[in-house]
Amino acid sequence: MSPPHPTSAMHSLNLSDQNASKPARRDDEPTLDSRKRKRLTPVHLASEQLPRKATPRSIQPSSAFNLEVPTNSGAWDHLNKWNTAHDTIIGGTDDEEDEEDYCSDASSESALLGDEPENGDEEARFSAEQSRTKGNKLTTGDVLRIIQGCIETFEQAWTPGKGETKRKNETSEVEVPVVYDPLAMWEQAEADGRRNELVTKYELEGDYYRQYLDKLCDEIMKDPGTTEAKVKLLCENLEITVDNIQRAAWLEEIYRLSPERTSDDESQDTASGIADGVRPPPNSLPQSFGHPAPSQIVDLGTPSDSESDSSDEALPTSIISARAVPTRRDRSTTSNTHAGISISEPVIVDSVETMNTPAGLAAGVHLGSLGDAPEQSSISTVTRWSWAHLEETQDRKRAVSKAIHELNPIDRENIRQRLQKVGRANMIREIPACIDMLSCGATRMRGVLPQDLGKILTFTRLFLCWWLCGNYLQNAAPKADLLELQGCLQHDASDLSIFCDYVDTVLQTTFSVDALSYPTRPSQAEIIEISDDDEPCNTRNGTQTI
Known part of the structure; x- marks a missing residue:
């Protein structure tokens, strides 16, 4: 049998309008040698040819292909072998299958996590979560x-x-x-x-x-x-x-830092963040801090040598080394001048106390020699005061001046700045709160930043020096005294105002910026002018305030 021409199949097929594709060639189809082939009449598939009646759920193809179902073609009879009694018609759409897969996955995840669908358990778990959250809530x-x-x-x-x-x-x-x-x-x-x-x-x-x-x-x-x-x-x-x-x-x-204070070892260490506590030895002090020459300073009632040496050693760094870096004014003076006092300007500095004074006469000598205006004292005068004598006489004003003198220069300037910026009223209110903190043994004040707590604590310790008349800058006050002070301030807080007024005054007189620049220079109230005539005892101004 000769193979058909390549185009014979195309001419021999006659498709109806309802068919979407051409049937395959059957085995029983007659074979013709000519180019024309016999036209076949399509045989309709009857429903009774099916071995059983089945109602398919969906026999339409997907609408995405826009194809029509063949109805009058019998060329698909050879496919009826798949319609057996043991086979089921495939139904359902892709969306339904995806939905079933999602439900099965969700149920498996719930099983793994241990979730329980019971409403009672969910409510109990939710209430437990709420109670645990409320218990851990921060105040x-x-x-x-x-x-x-x-x-x-x-x-x-x-x-x-x-x-x-x-x-x-x-x-x-x-x-x-x-x-x-x-x-x-x-x-x-x-x-x-x-x-x-x-x-x-x-x-x-x-x-x-x-x-x-x-x-x-x-x-x-x-x-x-x-x-x-x-x-x-x-x-x-x-x-x-x-x-x-x-x-x-x-x-x-x-x-x-002022020009005169930049040479201070303690100030330099504070400014550079390195506090090594190095102080110059007593033998390195300037000559003017030792025993003064009679032509320069006349000291009424010079103490003993041992007391003078101890006073020199007790001088703070901010005073003993204030002349290490001379200023422009100092460079213009000779080496024989110190702190702006030349040789031709004799002064008389009243001595504060003598070690050989009997204890019974100490109070009388103290009041008689110092006067009643300690806020007009010079730094050199404050240096000579001793804590033992101040505690014995219970002199609050001089105790505060002594404490301010022993303060770190940075702390002293912080007090000066806070009095100007924060205000006296606010600083007065801070003292009772800080005393409450100290009496309770706490380390923090409510509503106060750590950077301000140190400044408030320093000012409160200064007030303790005033109230207890002692050195409580470094030493802790007894708890009994703190509790007593706490009760007194609750009834009467007038001492706080008096204390702040005195501190403000002293920072403008004894510890003014000019006085700190020249710590050995006496104050105007301490200077006694002596006439240049031949009468050594004739003074223009014999009044001695301090």
């Missing part, structure tokens, strides 16, 4: 304690130059940490005449960042969360602001 005091602890941690971790880098040189792109030289910075600012300007700049910068820190803390207090970890996570945003506050305060303290 306002807890949140405040966490915030203060984080701020204190950030302050202790701060160092000059933290997080600051600069290029190693102009051509290199390598970044190196910034290392500050406080002394060189101060000298450069003083040479340029910008020291006071920088003080104001960093003072305003510190105030700005403190206000911003308060704002951030208020935001945390509004929505702190329910756990301590959540509050600490929110407090991490405060670190940069705290670092900026510390940097501004550090630079302000450096540039605020």
Whole structure:
């Protein structure tokens, strides 16, 4: 049998309009040698030919192919073998199968997680969750304690130059940490005449960042969360602001140092952040701090040599080394002048006390020689006062002056600045709260930042020196005295106002900026002018206030 022509199949097929495809060739189809083939009449498939009646759920093909179902073609009879009694018609759509798969997956996940569908168990679990959350809820005091602890941690971790880098040189792109030289910075600012300007700049910068820190803390207090970890996570945003506050305060303290105090070893150590406690030995003091020459200073009632030596050793660093770096005015004077007093200006300095004075006459000599205006005393006069004598005479004013004299220069300037900025009324209210903290043995005050707590504590200890008339700057006051003071302040707080008035006055007279620049110069009330005539006892002004 010869194969048909390639085009014979195309011409021989006659498709109806209802057919979508052509039937395959059957085995019983007659074979013709000619190009024309016999036309076949399609045989319709009857329903009774099926071995059983079945109602398919869906026999339509997918609508995506836009195909019509053949109805009058019998060319598909050979496919009836698949319609057996043991086969089922496939039904359902893809969407239904996907939905069933999703439900089965969800049920398996629920089984793995141990979820139970019972409503009672879910309600019990929800109530337990709520009770556990309510039990762990932080109070306002807890949140405040966490915030203060984080701020204190950030302050202790701060160092000059933290997080600051600069290029190693102009051509290199390598970044190196910034290392500050406080002394060189101060000298450069003083040479340029910008020291006071920088003080104001960093003072305003510190105030700005403190206000911003308060704002951030208020935001945390509004929505702190329910756990301590959540509050600490929110407090991490405060670190940069705290670092900026510390940097501004550090630079302000450096540039605020007066020219005469920059040579002070203690001031340098404080400004540079290194406190090694090194003090010059007594034999390195200037000659003017030893026994003065008779032509320069006339001392009425000079104490013994042992007392003079002990007084020289007791001089603080801020006084004994104040002349190490001479100022412009000092450079113009000769080496025989000291603290602005030349040889041609004799002065008489009244001695404060003598060691050989009997104890019974100590009070009379003290009042008679010192007078009733200790706020007009000079720094050199305050230096000669002893705590034992002040405790014996219960002289509160002189005890406070002595305590201010022994304060660190930075602490003394902080008190001066807080009296001007914070105000006396606010500082008076801080003292009872700090005394309550000390009496309870606590280490924090509610609503006070750690950076301000030290300043408040110093001022409160100064008030204890006033109230108890003793040296309580470094020594802790007895708890019984604190409780007694706490009760007294609740009934009458007039002593607080008197104390603040005296401290404010002393900082403007005895410890003024000019007096600290020349610590050995007597005050105007202590100077007795002697006439130049031949009468040595004739004085123009014989009145001696102190």
